[in-house]
Amino acid sequence: EIPVPATLPAGLPSALLRRRPDVVATERAMAATEADVDAARKAFLPSVSLTGFLGVVSPQLSQLLGVDRGAWSVTPGVTLPIFTGGRLEANLDAAAARQRIAVEDYGRTVQGALRDVEDALTAFQRRREQREALERIVAAGRERLRLVDLRYLNGISSYFEVLDSQRVLFDAELQLAQATAATYGAVIQLYRALGGGWDPDAPLAGR
Numbered sequence: 001e002i003p004v005p006a007t008l009p010a011g012l013p014s015a016l017l018r019r020r021p022d023v024v025a026t027e028r029a030m031a032a033t034e035a036d037v038d039a040a041r042k043a044f045l046p047s048v049s050l051t052g053f054l055g056v057v058s059p060q061l062s063q064l065l066g067v068d069r070g071a072w073s074v075t076p077g078v079t080l081p082i083f084t085g086g087r088l089e090a091n092l093d094a095a096a097a098r099q100r101i102a103v104e105d106y107g108r109t110v111q112g113a114l115r116d117v118e119d120a121l122t123a124f125q126r127r128r129e130q131r132e133a134l135e136r137i138v139a140a141g142r143e144r145l146r147l148v149d150l151r152y153l154n155g156i157s158s159y160f161e162v163l164d165s166q167r168v169l170f171d172a173e174l175q176l177a178q179a180t181a182a183t184y185g186a187v188i189q190l191y192r193a194l195g196g197g198w199d200p201d202a203p204l205a206g207r
Contacts, residue, residue, distance in 0.1 A: 126186075
């Protein structure tokens with residue numbers, strides 16, 4: 001059985017998103033127009049930490065997503081191809097238009113990727129907290145059943161109390177199983193958002 005991560009590492013780098021197929025595709029489309037890919041990355045996917053303490057959404061990610069949507073349509077310093085003499089001005093205009101479209105597509109894709117990560121981190125945190133609460137409820141239910149069973153064996157409690165404790169414990173264990181499945185689902189969602197998860201043993205430097 002694969003254990004559910006108790007927490008996520010702090011400082012997951014935004015560079016992980018560059019592995020996502022949609023980000024890769026828009027980067028290639030942008031490069032095909034001879035736009036300045038490095039400038040676009042710095043503008044739309046700066047080096048920030050996606051996770052803060054205990055793996056929650058980092059303030060840097062929240063701040064990045066809090067930027068006015070209009071800022072995402074601003075074209076960073078793109079490098080236009082050099083046209084030699086004799087080329088029509090229309091060719092230059094068309095090339096510039098293709099570059100702008102490609103860069104803006106890249107910006108929208110990156111923004112969507114960042115929001116996917118934020119949603120996935122929030123879902124994981126919520127599911128993890130729910131699961132931890134249910135683990136405590138199950139532990140309390142098992143202790144209650146143990147004590148009630150002892151009381152029954154010593155003639156203090158009726159068997160009805162034993163059955164009721166078993167029912168309560170079963171309901172809590174069922175909810176815990178469902179919460180565990182939902183937590184696994186949240187982890188899968190986060191792996192997808194990050195373009196393939198993360199290596200917990202890899203250093204997080206060089207973001």
